[in-house]
Amino acid sequence: MLKTRIIPCLDVKDGRVVKGVQFLELRDAGDPVEAAKAYDAAGADELCFLDITASHEDRGTLLDVVSRTAEACFMPLTVGGGIRTVADIRTLLLAGADKVSINTAAVNDPDFVARGAEKFGSQCIVVAIDAKRTSAPDAPPQWQIFTHGGRKPTGIDAIAFARTVTARGAGELLVTSMDRDGMRSGYDIGLTRAIADAVSVPVIASGGVGGLDDLVAGVRDGGASAVLAASIFHFGQHTVSEAKAHMAAAGLSMRLDP
Amino acid sequence: MSVETVAIIDYGSGNLHSAAKAFERAAREAGLDATRIVLTDEAETVARADRVVLPGVGAYADCRRGLDAVPGMVEAMTHAAHARGRPFLGICVGMQLLATRGLEYDTTPGLGWIPGDVGPIQPSDPGLKVPHMGWNTLQVDREHALLADIPTGEGGLHAYFVHSYALSPERSEDRVAHSDYGGAVTAMVARDNVAGTQFHPEKSQHLGLALLANFLRWRP
Numbered sequence: 450m451l452k453t454r455i456i457p458c459l460d461v462k463d464g465r466v467v468k469g470v471q472f473l474e475l476r477d478a479g480d481p482v483e484a485a486k487a488y489d490a491a492g493a494d495e496l497c498f499l500d501i502t503a504s505h506e507d508r509g510t511l512l513d514v515v516s517r518t519a520e521a522c523f524m525p526l527t528v529g530g531g532i533r534t535v536a537d538i539r540t541l542l543l544a545g546a547d548k549v550s551i552n553t554a555a556v557n558d559p560d561f562v563a564r565g566a567e568k569f570g571s572q573c574i575v576v577a578i579d580a581k582r583t584s585a586p587d588a589p590p591q592w593q594i595f596t597h598g599g600r601k602p603t604g605i606d607a608i609a610f611a612r613t614v615t616a617r618g619a620g621e622l623l624v625t626s627m628d629r630d631g632m633r634s635g636y637d638i639g640l641t642r643a644i645a646d647a648v649s650v651p652v653i654a655s656g657g658v659g660g661l662d663d664l665v666a667g668v669r670d671g672g673a674s675a676v677l678a679a680s681i682f683h684f685g686q687h688t689v690s691e692a693k694a695h696m697a698a699a700g701l702s703m704r705l706d707p
Numbered sequence: 708m709s710v711e712t713v714a715i716i717d718y719g720s721g722n723l724h725s726a727a728k729a730f731e732r733a734a735r736e737a738g739l740d741a742t743r744i745v746l747t748d749e750a751e752t753v754a755r756a757d758r759v760v761l762p763g764v765g766a767y768a769d770c771r772r773g774l775d776a777v778p779g780m781v782e783a784m785t786h787a788a789h790a791r792g793r794p795f796l797g798i799c800v801g802m803q804l805l806a807t808r809g810l811e812y813d814t815t816p817g818l819g820w821i822p823g824d825v826g827p828i829q830p831s832d833p834g835l836k837v838p839h840m841g842w843n844t845l846q847v848d849r850e851h852a853l854l855a856d857i858p859t860g861e862g863g864l865h866a867y868f869v870h871s872y873a874l875s876p877e878r879s880e881d882r883v884a885h886s887d888y889g890g891a892v893t894a895m896v897a898r899d900n901v902a903g904t905q906f907h908p909e910k911s912q913h914l915g916l917a918l919l920a921n922f923l924r925w926r927p
Binding site for chain 2: 450451452453454489494516519520523524525542543545547567568569570571572573620621649650651652674675704706707
């Protein structure tokens with residue numbers, strides 16, 4: 450039976466983990482490779498690096514981090530942030546990423562998703578959907594795609610966009626609620642569910658995890674195939690194995706390999 | 708003990724370095740010090756190798772084109788596997804290429820070593836998502852040396868899958884293991900000295916490293 454995946458996500462800037470990872474005893478809490486190894490050992494099902502390096506010229510540092518991670522961790526790695534061209538995708542895959550997460554470039558040009566999927570296969574093309582609820586609280590829910598870290602509205606309906614990029618060959622959708630991101634009040638279940646119901650590919654729930662029950666809700670109520678979280682793991686609030694045990698106790702199928 | 712060369716075929720398909728690194732670690736952990744892992748796009752090296760690995764990610768036709776574009780490679784693989792009987796492992800699309808043909812987008816001829824078609828996964832439960840992506844357990848159809856000492860079944864270890872198409876072998880005995888995903892999805896095939904895994908051993912942590920070590924020790 451296929452298991453629900455837990456995916457810790459590390460924000461990486463100039464080759465360093467933003468704010469560090471403050472759990473376990475890492476020699477260097479700011480080294481993404483050290484953090485990746487620790488999550489590998491802790492039983493994470495996949496790992497995600499989100500590169501927030503401002504300058505495109507500094508990509509070499511990220512590639513070095515990706516290749517050193519792939520040499521040390523035998524688990525799937527998704528890398529996102531600043532991917533604009535087919536050449537960007539190729540470079541990351543050759544460095545050792547298994548999947549790439551495309552955000553702004555897919556919003557600007559959904560055909561970019563098709564070009565990536567035709568060249569490298571849908572299995573490695575994740576589209577990151579950053580959405581905010583734009584309808585009034587008592588109106589039927591609607592969500593809109595935002596870019597630039599949630600600051601820039603695009604006028605594009607999130608559900609329609611999810612269908613568009615899936616039809617172009619996205620193999621997975623990473624759905625982040627920009628209303629919930631960093632709020633620790635749980636995923637936007639309505640958004641997650643609406644997208645999971647609209648597409649045939651797996652959906653990763655993201656944005657807003659405050660505790661382990663939020664992970665359960667993302668899957669059980671949101672219909673997600675995987676849950677992404679950052680701070681609850683990075684700052685030692687919970688371990689990955691605690692999260693798995695909690696989700697298994699709630700009746701979800703989890704990978705509990707030693 | 709003489710040095711054994713394991714040739715991982717480089718034909719421009721995806722990330723081969725993690726496969727090479729996983730083999731190196733599996734060899735080290737299994738104490739197989741006399742194993743040399745080489746990534747190669749030279750037909751000659753493959754033809755003479757002691758063991759051959761055909762990885763592959765991406766679309767079927769794209770992978771087939773890439774393989775055909777390397778001069779003499781298909782002949783060299785065939786020589787190693789069939790004339791010399793060397794252990795051969797296909798991974799993911801590399802495994803699918805062992806089939807008669809692939810039906811992804813267009814119909815593309817495969818190598819025909821494991822007769823059967825590679826067709827779309829169609830889970831009986833429409834709620835199941837495609838691609839089949841993530842960690843699944845292996846249900847063994849018949850015992851095989853590559854699965855030796857690996858806990859399988861519902862309570863066993865997990866393997867990492869990511870695919871939308873799967874191989875259906877014509878001969879049921881060619882299927883060594885399957886996974887349950889709204890029906891049986893072929894997870895591993897084998898015939899004589901040729902084996903293939905739909906999942907990615909190089910991404911499958913404990914199960915993967917154990918399987919790779921078994922491949923390095925395999926004497927079919």
